């Protein structure tokens with residue numbers, strides 16, 4: 531049954547910009563868009579953006595996010611404006627000035643940058659512009675949509691499932707924790723002490739929790755993984771932190787996802803990773819290549835999830 535009413539959202543800087551109804555609708559819409567992709571130009575959403583312009587600005591490298599947003603914009607009948615990093619967000623001119631220029635030309639901007647507060651400043655300055663977070667140091671909300679779409683495909687009902695996240699309490703972990711809480715999924719996070727999920731994120735997830743979802747922090751990977759339906763990990767060294775790589779390799783050595791760790795999860799538990807992955811560090815090659823690994827489903831679902839997101843922000847009527 532389509533929703534009778536829709537809430538118009540301006541930005542998607544964080545999973546928390548959505549409420550649980552939005553997020554569930556986004557997952558349903560993603561699944562529909564995935565099925566409809568085979569219809570190509572005959573899909574009902576093929577011109578939903580009606581030639582509107584969507585700009586993209588990446589201050590950090592990207593394969594998946596950039597490619598899937600480009601395809602999503604095109605397949606929904608929008609026009610892409612690929613801004614170059616020489617825009618030098620926040621350095622060449624004030625962030626608010628960049629935002630107030632762009633809103634005179636385009637309808638939305640997809641931004642990958644370092645600071646979440648800079649993104650917030652950008653979005654606040656441009657009241658007519660839809661702003662999407664394509665990853666900051668703090669959050670990666672588009673990834674979480676694809677991740678829960680992947681789990682929904684495998685499990686059907688998400689509520690009551692348990693995901694273990696082993697490794698750095700970083701941007702990916704934060705957005706997973708936000709989304710899981712809203713969707714009624716329990717999350718067990720295991721990280722070495724200095725790299726635990728920030729307290730503020732634990733608080734946000736607790737406040738957003740529905741259907742009894744619980745977020746629990748562990749120091750031992752084995753304890754977090756026990757009984758989990760899925761085991762998720764991410765790089766130990768995120769983009770921008772390359773100087774810390776050696777220290778982090780040592781700190782995270784006991785947090786590798788390997789066959790022994792996977793054997794402590796539920797039989798058949800899925801292995802998840804946002805990619806790019808580093809075999810021999812956060813995950814072994816055998817787990818990465820195993821039957822339970824859904825990493826390329828996650829990557830594929832970036833496309834469908836972001837199409838749904840663009841429709842919800844830019845063409846809410848087409849998103850019903």
Ligand code: CP
Nearest residue numbers: 592593594595804805
């Ligand atoms: N998972 C993800 O965001 O990949 P990219 O960094 O390649 O965009």
Ligand code: NVA
Nearest residue numbers: 700764768769804805
């Ligand atoms: N945590 C990683 C995610 C990459 C998609 C990073 O920020 O580099």
